[in-house]
Amino acid sequence: MAFIPHTEHDIREMLAVIGAPSIDALFDEIPAALRVQGLEGIPEAMSEMAIARLMSERARQDGRPLSFLGAGAYEHHIPSAVWAITTRGEFYSAYTPYQAEASQGTLQLIHEHQTMISSLTGMEVANASLYDGGSAVAEAALMAVRAHRKSKSLRILVPSTVNPNYRRVAVSTAGNQGLRFESVAYSRETGCIDPLALEALRGEDLAALVIQQPNFFGQLEDVDALTDWAHSAGMLVIAVVNPTSLAMLKPPGEWGTKGADICVGEGQPLGVPLSSGGPYFGFMTTRLEYVRAMPGRIVGRTVDLEGKRGYTLTLQAREQHIRRGKATSNICTNQGLLMTAATIYMSLLGPAGLAKVAESCMARTQQLQSALCRVRGVRAAFAGARFHESVLLLDRPAAAVLRSLEAQGILGGVDLSADYPELGPALLVCATETKTDDDIERFANALGVALQAARAA
Amino acid sequence: MNQILEKSIFEYSREGRGAAAQQPPALVGAGAAAAHEAQSALPAALRRRSKPLLPEVSELDVVRHFTRLSQLNFSIDTNFYPLGSCTMKYNPKACNQYAMLPEFLARHPLAPDSQGQGFLSCMVELQEMLEEVTGMKAVSLNPMAGAQGEFAGVAMIRAYHHARGDLARNEIIVPEAAHGTNPATATMCGCVVREIPVDAEGDVDIAALEKAVGPHTAGIMLTNPSTLGVFERKIQEVARIVHGAGGLLYYDGANLNAILGKVRPGDMGFDVIHMNLHKTFSTPHGGGGPGAGAVGVSARLEPFLPVPVVGREGEAYRWLTEVDRPQSIGRLSAFMGNAGVLLRAYIYMRMLGRSGMSQVGEFATLNANYLLARLRAAGFDLAYPTRRASHEFIITLRRQAKELNVTAMDVAKRLLDYGFHAPTTYFPLLVPECLLIEPTETESRETLDAFVEAMVAILAETETDAAKLKGAPWTMPVRRLDDVRAAKQLELTWKPVNSAA
Amino acid sequence: MSHIPADRRYAKSHEWVRLLPDGRVEIGITDHAQQALGDLVFVEVPEPGRVLGAGEACAVVESVKAASDVYSPIAGTVLENNADLGGAPELINQDCYGKGWMMRLQPVSPDALDALLGPEAYAAQLAAEGG
Incomplete structure (x- = not known):
């Protein structure tokens, strides 16, 4: 029995303790009419040797163009140390760090991640990751609507220079809550947001402007002017950035006079393999004043009974397991292992x-x-x-x-x-x-x- | 476990130090010329001026630091982890190794289907195996976590009603014992939540359900076995009532491990389900993700599945997109979900095969009922003493809390000192001072017995030495942490000691 | 044991309302509510000028383990909120009927207080809830 350690002797003795005649008897509360009779569509079991051969053949079919x-x-090149450490069982096979005292490794690592990604984006606080870049844009739009203190608008400007798949994910994720995503044209000369198209929207009640930098075409937007324009029009600014580029490009926290309000992006470039599209991770950072509107796990530093420093999940009252129907998002599991890889990657690169x-x-x-x-x-x-x-x-x-x-x-x-x-x-x-x-x-x-x-x- | 705290990576940092081997080589020739050209085209206003706070450390610093951090964790590989509703079973090493073959890792998500027939064939077979074990007509692998699978499920229910012009159906019925994600998901889908009670034995209160359904009912979200660790015996009646009212049934697959190979959600009457591949199909939890929340549907919901899904065309496989599925609820990820996690689930299912698959439910249930019997004999109170355990069960420390002022949290923390991860505490919210215990099928009888011994010892301590529990844990790298301080004095990033405000 | 002053009225959802001499009303949460929540770590109060209906969710109190909406027991316009709570949510734990007040309203109708529970009726409700 693959991965099941029980001997015949164990089974007999365990059933005796339970007082049941057979394992089958343990399912006696299930209506008999519902019981499965065999799973014909599932192939027979394979040994590890056989699966190794099968998977190698399948991999070869994909080639490496x-x-x-x-x-x-x-x-990108991924340093060997990144996945050698990430796949250690203590990271790979641990759960979300609810029992803080038995999860200080994961918690401290998330805290270090929050520090690095906040600084890289020039923002004050970060969460412990979202699913991917696309869903992070959707979550940022929902957050902007929650966090906006002056406008109740559900309209978000998403220019056509934003990754088309991110725009699709935003619509399928946030559209059900009434958010409306409206496009803005780009200039055919520069491949950047057309300032005239934007100016035509002044005076409208809009919650936020999404700015992707570098944009989907790879072109660099005039982020200072765009940020100031959006703020002067009463909108929040959602930055969508490539983390690698931020080693060289102005971080969203410094865009324009006041900086962007929410920053998200795809974390894959930071040490995560392409792997047919996932698992990747989304990151999100923001200003301290909006931290309670932010979805996802957040780790804080604190002290224990003896005053020794330690780390714990904090601001949990935003989350689904406490707020239920009023939570900031239904997100619980995020992309912890990929965030782990990214933190090691950023540490190695410096x-x-x-x-x-x-x-x-x-x-x-x-x-x-x-x-x-x-x-x-x-x-x-x-x-x-x-x-x-x-x-x-x-x-x-x-x-x-x-x-x-x-x-x-x-x-x-x-x-x-x-x-x-x-x-x-x-x-x-x-x-x-x-x-x-x-x-x-x-x-x-x-x-x-x-x-x-x-x-x- | 290592008990020595590790300093912050930033405290190792020295200006000018770095892992040189990890940096790209300096460009020469045409590359250098292009670098010059690109740099001079970059306006000063777009350049970064501040140095980001990343550590400046050697490769050995990094390896030691993160290895030491890992040693501060409990994990399945190091400890028994009976965390109820999370299915912390062994994650076979082969699933990781063969999902990480270089060709799989290097494949770009937008590479043409012709450059991914090996990968896509695994995905098609995974879809088909998941359809078989759940009794559903079709599967989409796209959702990246259970919560996203839930979202997809409720969004499909809404899209189904809308497509029929039935616009009034905006209520989702949820039993009060449900996971918090259920009501949160319903809200995210723009629905209104109606909670209904469960009866004293843990089954849905049928009278309350009959009262709750009507022309506004979009559907009901159920976990079966429920979060109370018992099988919903009236499931066929629930299905009849909800379908009779025009609503659909949503199956939350959090507890699918209990019935894998024994009962199928499709046969119980469910229209849409999500599966947590990171629970039932043993992909890693990764310290909080990545998960994978594949969804399965009955025939009437198939057109609404999130895209992309993988289709067969003769001998070839290809992604089906919005173009093929115009009624789809759309995309939930930029590409195609957590592909690498899906490969791990595929390998796991192939290694288990037909016979292994039904043993999962059997031995998960055997282990849970054995633990239940032994803990009951040891003097613990069960929340639902008249019921069989499914793959998990609940003990309540209500009596100890009242008489001895010892809480479920105290017992949970004390268990850490005995080398066991704590069960889930304070969930489900219905049961006061509860511990939700799920051993999984991969644990041996010896491990279960050792856990019982620890629980017996702790139960004795509640009477003889309650301070031992109140102050626990004693042997972890930190003692109990001040959550109030963490939430009031937010320290969400590392700051150099002398610059702390 | 939970403290229930006699000089004010109560809502079933555990808020208190006190009529001030000038006709305004002061609102906060009860001793029972603060005990049930435990140490508060965050309080959000409504902005002045906001018009509230009776029973409308208008504030949030948060501890590490729970978050609760606070409902305005009566209809009115927010005149003032307790800005001290921002930096010191523990004021509600320490003095929920005094320094831990949350907001002051101009009520639509002062008679609305009559519809709320008196101290005895609120005490009876708590007893019935097992508190």
């Missing part, structure tokens, strides 16, 4: 290391864009500063070009035609610090071949 995909999930990663990403993307724009039929969509992604316009349909690249062993970017049809054939490409001169050259050559083939077809 050279990837220039980004769009919210980024390939301020200098993270800045080097950010600089290297930015340089490689610049190098990639230059190399690809030298290919006939390719040009950059937008002018202006960007981080580690770029939109390229093609003179042939993107889908066909991507298929051809795939045949050459390259994942050449994300096709934007479904979400941004006005751009025509367009690719969102990304290069991080993992890309070399050779990788970039290989991509440029392959893209030339792909476009040539498309023209010939």
Whole structure:
């Protein structure tokens, strides 16, 4: 019996203590008509040796192409120490730290995480993680509506430069509570929020403006002006940021005159593998004055009976297990293990290391864009500063070009035609610090071949 | 357990120190030129000026610090962890190792389906196995935790009624013993919560249910076995009443481990369920996540499942999105849920296989009833003495609290000194001074006996040495912590000692 | 044992109301309520100017283990709130009928107090609840 330690002798003696004739008798309160008769659809058990072989075969089927995909999930080098420690049983197989005295390791680690992520984003307080970047945007919108003291508006401005999947998650998560998400157009020159489109909304009763920096196209928004505009129009500002970029870019706490009010983002770039989309983790930071409106676990430092310092979950009265129907969110389990990996990652990289990663990403993307724009039929969509992604316009349909690249062993970017049809054939490409001169050259050559083939077809 | 407190990582920090091997190499040639170009394009106003508070430490500092922190934790790998309603069973190492094969880890979520047939085939088979063990028509693996699965379930119930033009149904009925997430979820879905009582033996109060249902009923959320650790015997009657009133039945899968392979929610009449793969299918709890809250539905709710779901097309597999499922309640994650957790659940289910699957419910129930019998014999009071335990059960210390001023919290803290993680305390809220105990099927009889011995010793201490309990724990790295101070004097980030306000 | 002063009226949901000489009313939570909650760590009181209906949730009291809404026992407009509670929620634990007051209202109708429980009736309710 896999993972069940009972011997026949154990079973007999345990049943005797219970006073039941058989294990089956323990289910005598269940109406007989409901009992299952076998599970024909479940295959027979596999040994560890057999499962090892099966999974290795399945993994091989997936291959390891050279990837220039980004769009919210980024390939970074992950130091070996990160997962060697994260998968220690004491972290991996522990529960949410409700028994504080027996969970000081997890609690202190969360406190260190809160410190690092608050500082990185320039905000005062952080929670212990949310599910992912998309759901964090949804939670931030709900929080903004709760925290706004002057407006009861349920309308949130989410410009079209915010990741389209984040916008979808926000609608499916918060739409049921009456929140309305309204778009703002972007400028075709800069790929950033169009200031005129924004100005047309002045005077409307809106709860918050969402600003993604770098935005979905990789372009850098004028965050100071946007933040000041939103505050002057009586809105809160929700920043959506890439944590790697913050080693180099102005943190949301310093945007404009007053800084952003709520900051969220996808934590995956901090030591979490791509892994087909998850598990990742969302992070959230805010001003101290809004801490009680924040969802998710929060750890505080305190003292024990003898005055010795220790850590415990705090502000729990916001949460579902106490507030039930009036809780700030139904969230309970979050992404603790990924937050653990990220904290170890940030500790290993330090301020200098993270800045080097950010600089290297930015340089490689610049190098990639230059190399690809030298290919006939390719040009950059937008002018202006960007981080580690770029939109390229093609003179042939993107889908066909991507298929051809795939045949050459390259994942050449994300096709934007479904979400941004006005751009025509367009690719969102990304290069991080993992890309070399050779990788970039290989991509440029392959893209030339792909476009040539498309023209010939 | 290590009893020596570990200082903060920031206290190891020395300016200029770092883990050099972890930093990307300096760029040369074309890379360096591109770096220069990119840097000069970056306006000064967008640059960071302050150094973020990340530690400046060596790799060895990091490894030692976080290893020492790990040693301050109880975990399944180190201690018996009978935390009721959380199903803290052993997490097999193979599930982790083979979910972390390099190809799986490297696969980008937006990589084409053609570059993920191995992964997708696992997902399709996982969907199909979950359909089989729960008796549901279709499954979506998308929700990233139980609470998100609950959200998806109630959102689907709402979408179903709306699609039929039945707009008045906005009430969700919840038994008072339910997990706090149930009412919180109903609120998040824009519904109104109606709580109904349970009777003295822990079953739903049928008269109250009949009174509660009506043209406003969207559905009922039930956990079965319930949070009281007993099987809801009137489930077929509950289903008849709620369906008769036009409502749907939602199954909270928190306690699915109790009945795995014995009864299926679909056969009980449930229309929609969520499963906690991190409980029943043994993916790790990770110190608070990641979970995975797959949802299953009957045929009439299939069009509303959250996307993406995985479909078969001949020999190939692909993600089905909003385009294929226009009535879907939409996306709950930026990509496709907690894929790596799903792989672990897949491996676990394949290793258990058909026979192993039904043994889960059997041995979880055997262990719980054995512990119940032994603790009752030792003098503990049961909350529902006339009932069988499911995979968990409740003892109440109401008598000890009244007579000896010893609370469930005191017993919980004292258990830590005996090397056992405490059971769940003060949940369900209905039972005063309760301990909700769930041993799981992976614990041996010897472990259960050792736990009973500790409980017997503690029960004796309640009469002979109550101070031992009131002051517990004594052997952990810290004594009992001041929660009031933590909430009043918020210290939510580390600050250098001499700069503390 | 819970203290129930005779100079005020009570709501079933454990708030007290005291009529001030100038016709305004002062509102707080009872000794029983503060005991049940335990050490308070946070109090949120309504802003002046807010118009409250009878029975409307208007404030929150929070301990480490529980959070409760406070309901305005009568209809009226908030004139003042007790700003001291922000930094010292323990005032409610120490002196719930005095320094721990929560808000002062201009009632829509002072007669509304008559509909509330007198001290004896509130004491009887507590006895019935087993408190």
